[in-house]
Amino acid sequence: MYDPVHGYIGLTEEELRIVDTVVFQRLHNIRQLGTAFFVYPGATHSRFAHSLGTMSVMSKIAQRLAELGIIEDAEDVKRLRLAALLHDVGHFPFSHALERPIKKRHEQLSTHLIKNSCLKDCFDTFTSDEIASLITKEYVEKPIYSLLISSDLDVDRIDYLLRDAHETGVSYGFIDIERLIRTIVIDKEQHLAVEDKGRQALENFLVARYHMYQTVYYHKTVVCFELMLQRIYEKLMESNKVYTYEEICKMSDEEFYEFNDNYIWNLLRENHKDTGLLGDLISRFKNRHRLKRVFEIQGIAASGKEEPDYSRLGLIEVPYHLEGVSSKSGVPTDWIFYSKPKPLEILSKAEDETAIRIVDENETSTPIAKDERSIISVFYDTCFLSSRVYTKDEFETALVKGIKDWFKI
Numbered sequence: 001m002y003d004p005v006h007g008y009i010g011l012t013e014e015e016l017r018i019v020d021t022v023v024f025q026r027l028h029n030i031r032q033l034g035t036a037f038f039v040y041p042g043a044t045h046s047r048f049a050h051s052l053g054t055m056s057v058m059s060k061i062a063q064r065l066a067e068l069g070i071i072e073d074a075e076d077v078k079r080l081r082l083a084a085l086l087h088d089v090g091h092f093p094f095s096h097a098l099e100r101p102i103k104k105r106h107e108q109l110s111t112h113l114i115k116n117s118c119l120k121d122c123f124d125t126f127t128s129d130e131i132a133s134l135i136t137k138e139y140v141e142k143p144i145y146s147l148l149i150s151s152d153l154d155v156d157r158i159d160y161l162l163r164d165a166h167e168t169g170v171s172y173g174f175i176d177i178e179r180l181i182r183t184i185v186i187d188k189e190q191h192l193a194v195e196d197k198g199r200q201a202l203e204n205f206l207v208a209r210y211h212m213y214q215t216v217y218y219h220k221t222v223v224c225f226e227l228m229l230q231r232i233y234e235k236l237m238e239s240n241k242v243y244t245y246e247e248i249c250k251m252s253d254e255e256f257y258e259f260n261d262n263y264i265w266n267l268l269r270e271n272h273k274d275t276g277l278l279g280d281l282i283s284r285f286k287n288r289h290r291l292k293r294v295f296e297i298q299g300i301a302a303s304g305k306e307e308p309d310y311s312r313l314g315l316i317e318v319p320y321h322l323e324g325v326s327s328k329s330g331v332p333t334d335w336i337f338y339s340k341p342k343p344l345e346i347l348s349k350a351e352d353e354t355a356i357r358i359v360d361e362n363e364t365s366t367p368i369a370k371d372e373r374s375i376i377s378v379f380y381d382t383c384f385l386s387s388r389v390y391t392k393d394e395f396e397t398a399l400v401k402g403i404k405d406w407f408k409i
Contacts, residue, residue: 026257032167058084174208
């Protein structure tokens with residue numbers, strides 16, 4: 001297969017069997033960036049392409065580690081490629097957008113599918129449990145393998161930064177992938193690391209991810225439409241018109257194939273005549289009529305410490321405070337939309353197993369967060385905070401006043 005980011009991607013017979021299953025083919029119909037196409041028209045690329053790209057990156061890193069003698073068994077390369085290929089197979093429609101109303105993360109569904117769908121019959125020399133354990137970080141024989149799937153420097157992040165930058169046209173995500181891969185090593189304590197000569201490439205990677213989140217993933221309009229879609233799904237769940245996680249897990253492979261972005265569009269079409277909130281939200285979503293961002297608190301916090309106003313506003317997710325804001329403003333709770341994404345950090349804490357390290361010519365390994373020669377050490381212990389409140393245009397003035405009065409902001 002030919003990929004616009006990585007070029008030709010070869011598949012083994014085993015991998016091709018997986019790719020040809022209905023469970024994997026479903027990923028053609030899952031947008032990689034959920035609602036981002038409302039802002040970036042080119043962001044219609046799929047989880048299918050990302051999964052192949054992630055496997056391609058894994059293949060290059062595995063080859064590098066094999067050259068260093070760290071990977072001695074060719075079977076391990078196959079194992080890593082399969083885990084990379086399947087790491088996102090359980091994504092819900094519109095990718096991350098529905099994880100909140102369904103109350104499950106896609107990794108849980110991915111492992112379920114690997115063990116229980118037609119995928120389990122595709123493996124030649126591995127069990128489905130072995131492949132799933134790499135994704136869940138339960139592969140105890142060589143824990144470093146799981147870090148290649150999920151860590152500060154993993155194959156998933158490398159591909160999605162390159163791919164999302166390519167498809168959105170945003171320049172922040174472009175990184176020197178070849179330099180990065182050619183300098184990856186494993187230190188004496190079995191941590192993922194980069195040689196000193198790859199320092200700049202690693203710094204570029206970390207900063208690029210940080211800026212892509214600020215520019216694309218946390219974009220105010222992208223977040224707005226995610227909130228709308230989540231509220232739509234929640235309302236449909238209340239009337240038993242959509243699938244719960246338990247029902248999803250009981251689907252046949254053919255039924256699961258249909259649980260994709262088209263499933264959501266069909267739901268919108270079937271329920272667009274609904275009166276009240278649901279019908280209004282569906283109409284707005286279909287016609288790109290976004291909500292009004294009426295309140296926002298953003299900033300940089302040191303050592304993960306949230307600013308007082310930021311913390312107070314976060315209480316809006318508590319029913320008591322939500323009702324209080326509604327009472328003060330006269331705005332119905334259903335029309336108060338709040339977003340408080342996970343604080344955006346440049347990288348993990350230095351002591352975490354997922355933290356990336358720099359290895360010097362003396363083979364001394366130092367977390368880049370503590371390496372005084374790296375610009376990352378200056379601001380790694382900070383995070384970007386972004387909380388926003390949205391509503392209808394006509395509720396703007398009343399809601400702003402209600403928030404200020406209730407939270408004393």
